[in-house]
Amino acid sequence: MFEIMMTRLHEGMIILYAVSILLYFIDFLQQNRKANQFAFWLLSIVWVLQTIFLFLYIIHTKRFPVLTIFEGLYFYAWVLLTLSIVINRLLRVDFTVFFINIIGFIIMAIHTFAPVQMPTETMSERLISELLLIHITMAILSYVAFSLSFVFSALYLLQYKLLKEKKWGHRLWRLNDLAKLEKMSYILNLVGVPMLLLSLILGLQWALIKLHHFHWYDSKIIGSFILLIIYSIIIYFHERKNMFGKNLAYLNVAAFLIVLINFFLVSRLSAFHFWYS
Amino acid sequence: MYIIAVGLNYKTAPVEIRERLSFNEEELQSAMTALKNKKSILENVIVSTCNRTEVYAVVDQLHTGRYYIKDFLAEWFRMDKDEFSPYLFIYEQDGAIEHLFKVICGLNSMVLGETQILGQVRNSFLTGQEAGSTGTIFNHLFKEAITLAKKGHSETEIGSNAVSVSYAAVELAKKIFGDLKDKHVLIVGAGKMGELAIENLHGSGATNITVINRTFEKAQNLAERFNGTAKSLQEMQCALVEADILISSTGSKDYVITKEMMDSVNKMRKNKPLFMVDIAVPRDLDPQISEAENIFLYDIDDLEGIVEANLAERKKAAEKIMMMIEAEIVHFNQWVNMLGVVPVITALREKALAIQSETLKSIERKMPNLTERDKKILSKHTKSIVNQLLKDPITQAKEIAAEPNAQQQLALFKRIFNIQDPALETENTLLAENTPLKLSQHPSPAIIQR
Numbered sequence: 001m002f003e004i005m006m007t008r009l010h011e012g013m014i015i016l017y018a019v020s021i022l023l024y025f026i027d028f029l030q031q032n033r034k035a036n037q038f039a040f041w042l043l044s045i046v047w048v049l050q051t052i053f054l055f056l057y058i059i060h061t062k063r064f065p066v067l068t069i070f071e072g073l074y075f076y077a078w079v080l081l082t083l084s085i086v087i088n089r090l091l092r093v094d095f096t097v098f099f100i101n102i103i104g105f106i107i108m109a110i111h112t113f114a115p116v117q118m119p120t121e122t123m124s125e126r127l128i129s130e131l132l133l134i135h136i137t138m139a140i141l142s143y144v145a146f147s148l149s150f151v152f153s154a155l156y157l158l159q160y161k162l163l164k165e166k167k168w169g170h171r172l173w174r175l176n177d178l179a180k181l182e183k184m185s186y187i188l189n190l191v192g193v194p195m196l197l198l199s200l201i202l203g204l205q206w207a208l209i210k211l212h213h214f215h216w217y218d219s220k221i222i223g224s225f226i227l228l229i230i231y232s233i234i235i236y237f238h239e240r241k242n243m244f245g246k247n248l249a250y251l252n253v254a255a256f257l258i259v260l261i262n263f264f265l266v267s268r269l270s271a272f273h274f275w276y277s
Numbered sequence: 278m279y280i281i282a283v284g285l286n287y288k289t290a291p292v293e294i295r296e297r298l299s300f301n302e303e304e305l306q307s308a309m310t311a312l313k314n315k316k317s318i319l320e321n322v323i324v325s326t327c328n329r330t331e332v333y334a335v336v337d338q339l340h341t342g343r344y345y346i347k348d349f350l351a352e353w354f355r356m357d358k359d360e361f362s363p364y365l366f367i368y369e370q371d372g373a374i375e376h377l378f379k380v381i382c383g384l385n386s387m388v389l390g391e392t393q394i395l396g397q398v399r400n401s402f403l404t405g406q407e408a409g410s411t412g413t414i415f416n417h418l419f420k421e422a423i424t425l426a427k428k429g430h431s432e433t434e435i436g437s438n439a440v441s442v443s444y445a446a447v448e449l450a451k452k453i454f455g456d457l458k459d460k461h462v463l464i465v466g467a468g469k470m471g472e473l474a475i476e477n478l479h480g481s482g483a484t485n486i487t488v489i490n491r492t493f494e495k496a497q498n499l500a501e502r503f504n505g506t507a508k509s510l511q512e513m514q515c516a517l518v519e520a521d522i523l524i525s526s527t528g529s530k531d532y533v534i535t536k537e538m539m540d541s542v543n544k545m546r547k548n549k550p551l552f553m554v555d556i557a558v559p560r561d562l563d564p565q566i567s568e569a570e571n572i573f574l575y576d577i578d579d580l581e582g583i584v585e586a587n588l589a590e591r592k593k594a595a596e597k598i599m600m601m602i603e604a605e606i607v608h609f610n611q612w613v614n615m616l617g618v619v620p621v622i623t624a625l626r627e628k629a630l631a632i633q634s635e636t637l638k639s640i641e642r643k644m645p646n647l648t649e650r651d652k653k654i655l656s657k658h659t660k661s662i663v664n665q666l667l668k669d670p671i672t673q674a675k676e677i678a679a680e681p682n683a684q685q686q687l688a689l690f691k692r693i694f695n696i697q698d699p700a701l702e703t704e705n706t707l708l709a710e711n712t713p714l715k716l717s718q719h720p721s722p723a724i725i726q727r
Contacts, residue, residue: 033432163452163573168586173438173448177455178550244548245571 145192150256284331
């Protein structure tokens with residue numbers, strides 16, 4: 001009963017979320033401030049609802065909800081939405097909320113409309129471990145940082161295109177400067193990389209202690225290490241000033257695609273992340 | 278009571294006239310006081326900037342108001358009325374209010390949507406308040422105007438983007454680098470345009486400046502003025518490697534910087550972003566340079582394109598603000614009409630309470646044995662009857678004030694309740710028989726006298 005009620009409420013929330021993104025899209029196309037303000041309020045309502053549901057779920061299950069892919073997706077979407085609101089209020093970077101929430105919305109939609117796969121209690125009990133919870137939470141947070149970094153790189157490429165093609169319009173003036181977009185993307189990568197590294201260390205530690213059939217060449221482990229290396233290279237290029245602007249932004253966008261592949265696809269191929277799919 | 282705006286601005290008068298009819302800041306307060314002492318002028322605010330001298334006034338009669346304002350201008354500036362009258366505009370009632378709103382929102386400015394005028398009008402209004410030249414009407418009108426202008430600027434894009442070529446170049450540079458403080462600026466050509474470019478960039482925070490010119494001394498002179506460095510033409514390649522911003526304005530007939538030169542420089546720059554502006558005609562920079570990554574090259578036509586696009590955006594925003602202005606005029610007129618209702622309601626209340634008081638005295642005479650408590654209860658309940666009876670008429674009177682034929686309806690209201698309180702006439706001179714409050718009923722078309 002609780003699950004059915006939650007599902008219906010999620011569906012209602014998804015509609016609100018969709019309307020909000022639609023209004024942001026109208027603002028993006030037509031420079032409509034009223035649509036922007038209304039979209040922000042709707043988004044705030046969605047955030048409040050999401051937060052309430054998250055805490056209700058925590059109270060209901062008496063654990064931090066990251067142990068299944070559906071819980072992970074929800075937490076991922078919630079952190080994205082939270083940060084998009086914070087960034088919008090603190091940094092005033094136009095269009096960021098719109099782009100971040102396109103990702104957030106897709107994730108929420110997958111979470112809400114995919115067939116429900118509730119874990120059995122015994123499975124959850126088996127997985128309860130502080131080490132594992134921190135490993136998954138940090139991994140999701142690092143993915144959030146990479147998602148935001150991707151959004152800033154996408155905005156960079158959009159602004160770059162507008163400047164190069166001399167498309168003088170409200171979008172060019174409302175979008176932030178290239179330097180700021182590049183810097184934001186870089187800072188978020190700086191946040192994401194150590195988080196992913198710590199998450200991997202903790203995850204490996206847990207696996208070595210708990211799993212009997214643990215393989216280092218597991219697709220998930222390889223995928224995660226590839227990600228770590230790629231993002232470290234991006235940071236290195238930026239630090240050493242070997243690569244600038246557009247190329248760095250393209251590399252960051254490509255890296256995010258690997259994040260998505262690692263999150264959705266590689267998890268399914270993994271031998272020991274079987275419960276996490 | 279009428280509102281009138283008399284003045285001249287860059288649209289109606291040449292600078293020779295404007296400079297003669299200009300108030301400086303120090304004399305503005307005494308000017309407003311002097312105008313207040315003129316016959317027919319009830320309230321006034323004078324706005325004087327380099328582009329306009331405008332007198333806003335509340336007058337008891339339109340023709341006398343017009344006359345005395347001109348008379349005041351002639352006296353103050355010691356000019357013959359005929360000298361400046363052809364350049365004056367006169368707006369009345371809704372026209373005057375609309376003009377004030379347009380002026381304060383920057384819709385009447387030379388640079389559409391500029392915000393400086395908001396501060397100037399606000400300062401004039403505050404000076405008027407200090408001088409005591411403003412009253413109920415202007416205290417409300419100017420506050421509404423200031424709020425409207427702020428709203429107009431915050432809710433639309435009227436003043437956000439550059440509408441001059443030099444400012445557009447700086448804004449564009451900021452779209453690439455954000456802060457210009459640590460950026461290396463290279464100026465090629467030490468002529469007038471180069472000088473203007475340095476001034477703009479220096480004003481926007483750029484301090485690291487290098488000037489290159491065919492004649493080295495000229496480059497040196499210009500660089501010294503901005504604590505910059507001068508380099509010879511031979512050092513161009515080296516300067517290009519270091520530069521973040523390049524402004525070129527030489528008189529050369531050929532390209533000063535070719536694609537080949539930039540290709541070799543780019544290798545050393547490792548594709549570091551470079552913002553290049555070519556303001557020379559014929560052009561100094563090979564347009565093919567822009568094909569390279571992270572090179573943002575713009576010529577004078579591009580910058581003018583930005584100005585045009587931004588002006589078009591501002592015009593769109595101006596249309597939105599015009600709609601806000603129309604709504605605000607209706608709102609203001611409703612408030613003015615409400616001013617007329619307040620004394621009527623007060624008089625009605627006083628009349629009713631007087632009747633209640635008389636009735637209570639009569640009861641006390643006829644029933645001398647009433648205790649203090651009885652008297653209090655009687656007073657409370659009779660007052661309650663009065664209040665309940667008056668509740669609906671008072672609500673209706675307020676509603677009437679917002680309607681288009683408020684005056685006639687209000688007259689009927691007064692007739693029904695036989696309100697002839699003499700205080701009504703003195704309390705609000707705005708309601709005097711010969712000065713009807715009809716701002717919204719007969720919106721006068723703007724009168725422009727040339």
